[in-house]
Amino acid sequence: MIEEQIKKANVEAMKNKDTVARAFYSVLMNKIMLEKINKREKGQEITDADVSNIIQKMIKELNDEKENYQKAGNMEEVAHLEKQLEIAKRYLPKMLSREEIKAEIMKLDDKSIPVVMKHFKANFNGQVDMRLVQEVLKELV
Numbered sequence: 388m389i390e391e392q393i394k395k396a397n398v399e400a401m402k403n404k405d406t407v408a409r410a411f412y413s414v415l416m417n418k419i420m421l422e423k424i425n426k427r428e429k430g431q432e433i434t435d436a437d438v439s440n441i442i443q444k445m446i447k448e449l450n451d452e453k454e455n456y457q458k459a460g461n462m463e464e465v466a467h468l469e470k471q472l473e474i475a476k477r478y479l480p481k482m483l484s485r486e487e488i489k490a491e492i493m494k495l496d497d498k499s500i501p502v503v504m505k506h507f508k509a510n511f512n513g514q515v516d517m518r519l520v521q522e523v524l525k526e527l528v
Contacts, residue, residue, distance in 0.1 A: 389438045411471040439513030482513045
């Protein structure tokens with residue numbers, strides 16, 4: 388499970404006194420814990436797909452933060468954020484390519500937007516960018 392790998396990497400970062408990695412893992416583990424609590428309230432368990440979604444959101448946040456530091460000219464902080472982005476990307480599953488998404492859509496009988504989006508959310512959650520699915524679907528229609 389991804390969560391176990393993250394915990395082990397966090398311990399390694401502590402042993403190595405890697406403050407940049409520790410900062411990333413601390414935030415990530417807090418977000419995972421919050422998601423676990425939300426899931427538990429609903430009587431559900433957290434899955435790798437949920438953890439992947441959390442990581443994808445963190446990547447977007449880190450990219451936004453990096454842009455702001457670049458505009459401000461704080462290159463030291465930009466370097467820290469780039470390292471955190473590298474760490475985050477290690478835990479993401481292989482994302483489906485444009486061609487793979489297109490092939491999957493072509494397999495479906497009903498190619499309406501709600502049906503396609505529901506199919507990808509149910510079967511490929513955490514492995515696909517839903518915006519990309521929408522773009523590919525619009526190209527096909």
